[in-house]
Amino acid sequence: MQRHHRSTVVLLGALVALALTLALGCPKKSEGSTDQPEPADPTGPVARVNGQDIGRAEFTKQMERTRARFQRAGRQIAPALEGRLKDNLIRKMVEEALIAQKAKAEGVTLDAAELEAKLAEHKARFGSDKAFSSFLERTQQSEADVKADLEKNLLRDKLFAKLLAGQEPTEGDAEKYYGENKDKYLQKEQITAQHILLKTDKNTTDAQKKEKLALAKKLTAEAKRQGADFGEIAKRSSEGPTAARGGDLGTFSRGRMVKQFEDAAFAAKAGDIIGPVETQFGYHVIKVNEKIDAKQRTFEEVKDTILTSLKARQKSKATRELLEQLRAQAKIEILEPGVSLDTKKSPLTVDGKPIAPGDLNKLRQEAAAANAKAEALDEEKLEGKGDKESGDTAETSSAPAAKRPE
Template identity: 30%
Template sequence: MKLNNWLILLTLWGPVALCSNEPVVARVNGEEIPAFRLERFFAEYLEDQGRAVGNIRNPKAYQQLRQKALDALIDKELLWQEAVKRDVVISDALVNDQVEKTRKAVGGTEVFARKLNDAGFDEASYTEYTRRELAAQKVFAELTTVAAPDEQQVRAYYEEHRSEMNRPEQVHARHILIKVAQGASDATIEAARLRLVEVRREITQGADFANIAKSRSEGSSAIEGGDLGYFPKGRMLPEFDAVVFAMAVGDISQPVRTAVGWHLIYLQNHLDAVDVTEEQGFAMVRTYLAQQQQSQARLEVLEQLRSRNRIERTDSY
């Protein structure tokens, strides 16, 4: 868990007095989840996805995301309660170490104390929250322990997918395109080239390539700042390929002429070809299958906890 989340998540569990008059969005075995907990968790849930509440314009999408956040909050409560049932013990040393990491992460003792005070808590209640959060994580890890993938399964998967593991040489580039129609006059062709010469001068003097591409490129990738993503040799026009695969990362080309016009190319990254050995392939498959098994185990454990506990949803959204 990200350290900066610990203080935010503290607001999800607190003194009953803070939520006694709050509307309730769910109950887990009688334990109430008040609306303020959901609202604060929802903001954090969206932040982890790189989104913000104010940016969600579609009411249906808002409702679906809010429901997923409530589901996650219920799962968190289920895991806390399961840890209590199993008498999971977290040592003082581990708790204090996590609290100290958080204190340092937020800027030191004074900032930490101020953040706690703003949230209506003291260090003792935060320490107790940390203990419960670590206990929930521990019980979840124990419940979702899976065996290593069977070697026969690993070999079968490798044989089926071995061709997908090799990667050809690839580059990640952006470009700015000035189109030139077929049969255009020499003067038109030269005018287009000179436009890119001027653009290149602006970029080398500090202008942002992506921003200029958005406003001045005539290619379909302009809206993405000229981003062409990763591509291997042979995907682009021959003249373009010849230049971009000879560039060094960070370079900006001179104007490049192709059948569609003039291009200014920025090389963002270059990946060498990778030929995966059998040993490397097996290792990749083991990691992949283990992750798949772990994900499935997590889904199954949460589903079992939901089915054998009493959950009442009262959220009106």
């Protein structure tokens, strides 16, 4: 189920990123030749890049997918925003064509085995064929669509691997970055815990809550008895999805759980059994198995993470610079009516209201809130753990009243 949460979050994140791109502007018309003749055939290509057509069928399919994403986020697409979405999509497709042409010029190619291996790796991240199929259904994609996107990404990766060969960030670069940003690598205090949940919600009557509370007190007393097996009690009595694994919540830091649960758990000592603790999910009996003090992570512990980050930044910068160069040299014809790559357009609007750059954080928060509302608010969000099918981790949790991990 958490994989489903992640997919929805990823989709909403894409919408916000799209809004950011639109608000900050697209390439100016002066970057290369961007002729825009009147379309002779409304079923023909939407653009042409150095003589290569960009097909209308793919453009239409991607626009429909974008509209569906906004609808799932509870957003209405105003006419002005519709136009900007078209602008940005054609810009993206133009850039993909430019990259593909550059890759061909550089002799960069893909073989079928590479692409199939990448597709298999991507599908494996979902944990099961069922989860992958569910993702395709929610995002209105086919496996062929996913494969086509992976092909574009893999070709881009291979192109930049060639262009940046010998320029990769070194261990010395990583060590310098670590020294300048040590605060980013401070590991927070953590605990390892189990719990038993007796669920309540807005439909639970006062009498039912009273019964649940009494049972939670009884289970707390039972768990504290000499020789009691907390895991077995959780398997027998917990009403949450972790019951089958003895209520195991794994290891987590502050900011990962709802406040009432977090405050009680972090105030306890290792080995303590506490409860009942009431949260929006119900009554909890908590066992704290281990407490791990905050510490500064060493350079060796984070070296690989830093190198990965530095490489990603380098690639992002190189991509921007290459696209600027390719656009300046290319002949780009926009054939879709009303579409322009010019930045001098009316402000971006959502639900009919202008979105200024300073309001983009608010837009991001609203998108996250819409996602949370759309998802079932079950105990998995409290726990920050994925189910066996998804293979997900706590880092993708978006529990209400709990922060995403740092």
